[in-house]
Structure formats: structure tokens, C-alpha cells
Amino acid sequence: MIAFDAALAIVVAEAKPLAAEAVALGAALGRVLAEPCVAQVDAPRSDISVMDGYALRDADLALGAPFRVIGAAYPGTAFDGVVQSRACVRLFTGAPLPQGADRVVVQEDVARDGDTMRVVGTLSGKRYIRPHGSDFRMGDVLLPRGTMLGPRALVAAAGADVATLAVWRRPRLSVISTGDELAEPGHARERTGSIPESASYGAAALGEGWGAQMIGRYRLRDDIAELTAGATRALAEADVVVVTGGASVGEKDYAKQIFVSLGTELLFSRIAIMPGKPVWFGRRGEQLVLGLPGNPSSAMVTARLFLTTLLAGLSGRAPSAALRWRSATLTAPLDAVSARETFVRARCDGEGVAPLANQDSGLQRALAEADVLIRRLPHAAAAPAGSTVSVIDF
Numbered sequence: 001m002i003a004f005d006a007a008l009a010i011v012v013a014e015a016k017p018l019a020a021e022a023v024a025l026g027a028a029l030g031r032v033l034a035e036p037c038v039a040q041v042d043a044p045r046s047d048i049s050v051m052d053g054y055a056l057r058d059a060d061l062a063l064g065a066p067f068r069v070i071g072a073a074y075p076g077t078a079f080d081g082v083v084q085s086r087a088c089v090r091l092f093t094g095a096p097l098p099q100g101a102d103r104v105v106v107q108e109d110v111a112r113d114g115d116t117m118r119v120v121g122t123l124s125g126k127r128y129i130r131p132h133g134s135d136f137r138m139g140d141v142l143l144p145r146g147t148m149l150g151p152r153a154l155v156a157a158a159g160a161d162v163a164t165l166a167v168w169r170r171p172r173l174s175v176i177s178t179g180d181e182l183a184e185p186g187h188a189r190e191r192t193g194s195i196p197e198s199a200s201y202g203a204a205a206l207g208e209g210w211g212a213q214m215i216g217r218y219r220l221r222d223d224i225a226e227l228t229a230g231a232t233r234a235l236a237e238a239d240v241v242v243v244t245g246g247a248s249v250g251e252k253d254y255a256k257q258i259f260v261s262l263g264t265e266l267l268f269s270r271i272a273i274m275p276g277k278p279v280w281f282g283r284r285g286e287q288l289v290l291g292l293p294g295n296p297s298s299a300m301v302t303a304r305l306f307l308t309t310l311l312a313g314l315s316g317r318a319p320s321a322a323l324r325w326r327s328a329t330l331t332a333p334l335d336a337v338s339a340r341e342t343f344v345r346a347r348c349d350g351e352g353v354a355p356l357a358n359q360d361s362g363l364q365r366a367l368a369e370a371d372v373l374i375r376r377l378p379h380a381a382a383a384p385a386g387s388t389v390s391v392i393d394f
Ligand SMILES: Nc1nc2c(c(=O)[nH]1)N[C@H]1C(S)=C(S)[C@@H](COP(=O)(O)OP(=O)(O)OC[C@H]3O[C@@H](n4cnc5c(N)ncnc54)[C@H](O)[C@@H]3O)O[C@H]1N2
Pocket: 177, 178, 179, 181, 182, 195, 196, 197, 198, 199, 200, 244, 245, 246, 247, 248, 249, 250, 253, 275, 276, 277, 278, 292, 293, 294, 295, 296, 298, 361, 362
């Protein structure tokens, strides 16, 4: 059995970005930049007004003095002239500052009478001008390569006057669940001995949440011909194939051997962790295959640890972005740990984290209750309430 860190390092080594492609800005949410996003314009493109008001020469400014209104400027429509002494231009927020003017007086501080404007309010020291290029200049890198495009980054990219972005291709993911007992949710009650197939829903959703594009879902019986056909198809269409179940040593645990018979090289098989001992990982050509235990809690914990790391890297992020361990305080005690590194399902509240009482790897309801995983190193001593532990979101 391989240690957790060693297994993770093998996954990280395989987690290299796929090919780059261009996407339209409107379809770029969640994607990762393969090239930096470089500004194609200055922002602002000229000096602009920050307020609705009047542009004039600062040197002329005196309370009560009359200014002649010689025109107007709007965002997108400049005043086509020069502001001379004792003249002013009506203008609105975002309008280009007219030539000759170097100050804006806000409209609340003036009295207007026909073509004459007088400053009547108390004058602030502010000129209310957003200078040309004060946000960024053409050629500036606004978003470096590797940036994951969230809502705020998309504003910066659009502001750069960029229509398409070079991003890493999304990894294509297929998920295979295996087991004669598995029925489509909603149909388990129709056949004695059936149970709802649940694990693949978590693996697929987690995968999509970490940047994958789901392209295949297969629920297969423990039948070598059926499994071989499904595995062949998944390997032909996906970058990453996740297989749940059939990972252990049971008579009908065929999943791993079938992928091996199809040419998959096992990079590791069995890890000294709990839950998740039967997890295996392999490569066949360009395709990566991650075998997860069938037990739903075990499948979700190990998908959270290994699938997210793999997908982060394949989609252009740092693989380590998937597992950002942080410190938290235990609000209930934990037992000592065996030789297998242990990932404890727990619930987080304002006070700290509380381990769930039942850590059985077959549970499903507990998955709805847990929201963090606590990492416990091999042979760790019992930890009383109040101890500091390492956690990640689950
Ligand atoms: N003699 C041994 N027995 C077992 C060992 C071992 O080392 N020696 N390992 C145990 C561990 S740990 C785990 S975890 C399980 C996992 O085994 P498999 O990956 O082969 O999983 P299955 O046997 O196919 O199923 C286990 C359990 O989960 C249910 N299941 C399976 N798939 C799904 C699914 N998609 N959705 C919902 N539930 C699923 C299945 O009905 C079984 O109850 O092996 C131990 N045994």
C-alpha cells in the first residue's frame, strides 16, 4: 500500500493542462487562462468626468463668479472645442473632459440661469477627474496566465476590450458505476435486492464543479463483457474516466482488471488511507482512470481528495488549489489513528468542527450532513476537544 502523500504526488504529476482553445468572453466563466489577458485599450481612454456637473478652468474658480456655458459633453460624445477663461461646459459622469478644462464642479454646487452658471456651494478640493489610463494602459497584463475566470476577472477582461480568451480545454469526464445491485434512482424499489446507484452522482457533480465536462454516464452490471464494452467506450471519449465499485478483492470486483486488460498501466493501487483503501489510478495513452470504492462515503471522500486535484491540474489550475488545508478547532474529541491516514467527515459551525459520530464508509445520509474533512496523520494520538486540526471543505 502506498502512502497518501505519495499517491497524491502521482496524481499531481499527471495533472497537466490539456490543449488551449479560444472562448468567447460570455462562455468563459470558470475557465482558466492559457495566455495572459492583455489590455487592448487605455482605461479610461481619456480624462473623464467623475460627476455630473460643469467643466471649467480651475484657475478661474471663485464663488459667485459667472461662467458662460458654451456647450455640453456626454459619455461617448466629446465637446468639440476649447474651454477658455470664464467659460464652462455642461458634462455628465463619464464624459471626456473638454480641452482647456482641468476641473469639474458638481451640479449640486452651482446656480444656472440661461447660459450663465455660478458656483454657489462650498468648494471641495476635488477636481472630479478620472485621469486617462489611471485604471490601466494598453499592453498591461490584467490577468496572468493561470487565472481562473470568476465574475470579477470577467469584468477586467471585458474592460480590456477583449472578445475572446485563450483558456485551457475542459477535461472530458466519464463516470462508470459498477454493480449488479445498482438501480437508477427512483427504480430500486422495483426489484428485490436492488439499491439506488448514488455514488456516481457525487463524482460527476464534483467533477463538473472542478471544471470537467461530463460526457458519459454508465451504470454497468458486474459482467465482464458489459464492463469491457463500457470501459472501451469511456476510454475512447474521455480524458478522465472515474469508475466506482469493483475496486476491492471480492469475487465480482472486476473493474480494475478490466481496465488493465484494456492496456491501462496502474500508477498506484491501494492506499494506506481510511476510507479509500481500494482506490487505484492508471493511465492508458492520454486517458487517466481513477478507480473509487463503491461505498458512497468512501467514493466521495476519495473523489474530493484525488479527482479534484487531478481536474484542477488538467484544467490549468495549480493541482494544489484543490486541497487547501486550513486549521480549525475540534469541538468534540477524536480517537487515535491507525497506520492508515484518516479523513474524518465532520461538520463546521461558528465554534469549530465536530466529527460525525458514524464514520462508516457506506453512509449516504452522512454526506448530506458533513461539510468538511479532517485530515488525521497515521498513528496520530487521540485529540481532545479544543485541539487544532487540518480541514478542507467537503
Ligand atoms: N476482504 C476484504 N473486503 C473488503 C476490503 C478488503 O480490503 N478486503 N475492502 C473494503 C473496503 S475498505 C471497501 S471501501 C469496499 C469497497 O469495495 P468495492 O470498491 O469493490 O465496492 P463494491 O464491493 O462494489 O461496493 C461496496 C458497497 O458499496 C455499494 N455500492 C457500490 N457502488 C455503489 C454506487 N455506485 N452507489 C451506491 N452504492 C454503491 C455496494 O452495494 C456495496 O454495499 O470493500 C470492502 N471489502
